[in-house]
Amino acid sequence: MVFIIVSIPLYIVAFILYAVRGFKGPTVFDSTISIDALCYDVSAFMVILSVYFRSYLLLGAGILLALWAYILDVVIARYYDRFTRIGGDGGD
Amino acid sequence: MGLGGLVLTIIGGAIIFIGGLFDLVAALGVNKFPDFYTRLHAVTIGAIGGAVYPIIGSAILVFGVPGLSLSARLSFALPMLVIASLILITAPTGSHAVARAAYRSGLKPYRRIPGEVKK
Amino acid sequence: MFPVLHLVMLAVVLGVSFITIYLMVQERDLLKMIVLSAAQSTFYAIALYILLVPDVVLAYIAVAVGIYTALLMFAVKKTERFEEA
Numbered sequence: 076m077v078f079i080i081v082s083i084p085l086y087i088v089a090f091i092l093y094a095v096r097g098f099k100g101p102t103v104f105d106s107t108i109s110i111d112a113l114c115y116d117v118s119a120f121m122v123i124l125s126v127y128f129r130s131y132l133l134l135g136a137g138i139l140l141a142l143w144a145y146i147l148d149v150v151i152a153r154y155y156d157r158f159t160r161i162g163g164d165g166g167d
Numbered sequence: 168m169g170l171g172g173l174v175l176t177i178i179g180g181a182i183i184f185i186g187g188l189f190d191l192v193a194a195l196g197v198n199k200f201p202d203f204y205t206r207l208h209a210v211t212i213g214a215i216g217g218a219v220y221p222i223i224g225s226a227i228l229v230f231g232v233p234g235l236s237l238s239a240r241l242s243f244a245l246p247m248l249v250i251a252s253l254i255l256i257t258a259p260t261g262s263h264a265v266a267r268a269a270y271r272s273g274l275k276p277y278r279r280i281p282g283e284v285k286k
Numbered sequence: 287m288f289p290v291l292h293l294v295m296l297a298v299v300l301g302v303s304f305i306t307i308y309l310m311v312q313e314r315d316l317l318k319m320i321v322l323s324a325a326q327s328t329f330y331a332i333a334l335y336i337l338l339v340p341d342v343v344l345a346y347i348a349v350a351v352g353i354y355t356a357l358l359m360f361a362v363k364k365t366e367r368f369e370e371a
Contacts, residue, residue: 076232077180078176078179078180078181078183078184078228079180079183080291081184082180082183082184082186082187083291083295085184085187085188085190085191086187086190087295087298087299088191088194089187089190089191089193089194089213089217090194090299090302090329090332091298091302092191092194092195092197092198093194093197093213094302094306094325094329095198096194096197096198096206097321097322097325098305098306098309098322102203102269102274103315103317103318103321104203104265104268104269104274105203105206106318106321106322107265107321108203108206108207108210108262108265109197109206109210110321110324110325110328111210111214111258111261111262111265112193112197112210112213112214112217113325113328114324114328114351115213115214115217115218115254115258116190116213116214116217116218117328117331117332118218118250118254119186119217119218119219119221119222119254120332121332121335122221122222122225122247122250123183123221123225124335124336125243126225126228126229126232126243128338129232129235131239131242131243131246132340133335133338133340134243134246134247134250135246135340135344136331136335136340136343136344136347137250138246138249138250138253139344139347139348140328140331140347140351141250141253141254141257142253142257143347143348143351143352144257144261144351145257145258145260145261146351146352146355146356147321147324147351147352147355148261148262148264148265149261149264150355150356150359151265151268151317151321151359152261152264152265152267152268153268153359154268154317154359154362154363155268155269155271155272156267156268156271
């Protein structure tokens with residue numbers, strides 16, 4: 076339990092730094108990959124908190140968050156593949 | 168549990184702490200790198216080293232926590248391995264899809280001009 | 287009793303979520319607004335998880351991170367991407 080309580084602030088600071096890059100990313104792709112890594116790390120944080128709370132019923136949220144973050148990536152990539160021309164606006 | 172439980176607790180907790188350090192370093196790199204293609208490198212480190220390793224570490228840590236039955240420990244550990252393998256498959260695939268979309272939409276890589284002052 | 291660590295985590299996560307909502311409202315690029323909406327729902331998921339309601343988290347993640355972004359992407363495809371000032 077001591078290890079978990081010590082490593083919780085590292086995760087919180089990392090979440091805030093990922094969110095800063097997600098806010099001010101120059102292109103949409105920067106925000107997308109930053110929020111994607113944020114979702115995966117929140118999934119790992121939920122697993123660690125389920126050990127801290129000692130309840131294995133809390134683990135299902137981690138599985139769902141890892142799967143739907145992948146859907147977010149695919150949606151943004153599909154927008155650029157289908158609906159813009161190749162070599163177009165440079166992502167803006 | 169005795170000595171074995173103590174060893175498992177220390178190994179699992181150390182892996183969780185190292186995963187947190189990986190996560191912090193990846194977040195710093197995302198903020199410091201100049202370009203999308205170099206930020207992709209740091210982000211993939213954050214997804215694999217910061218998410219897969221702590222989940223496996225907490226699956227080890229569960230076997231050292233006192234006061235749980237064996238079926239409860241297995242109910243913790245098996246879904247954790249499922250989540251770790253899912254992230255191990257989906258994180259490189261999603262990063263590759265976004266990188267391909269960025270390259271096909273004409274995003275230029277960063278090129279340092281000689282004599283330019285570094286920001 | 288409710289430990290202090292949980293209260294600190296709740297305060298940080300909800301504060302970042304509030305900033306995200308402000309940036310989302312004043313954003314002109316609609317595609318970037320969709321990505322910021324996903325970020326805001328992720329922070330809300332942490333807050334609901336700390337409050338120990340995993341069943342709400344299951345429904346909230348599936349709707350707000352996945353289905354909402356996909357629906358809004360198809361809506362942006364039908365109109366223009368950049369909002370007029």
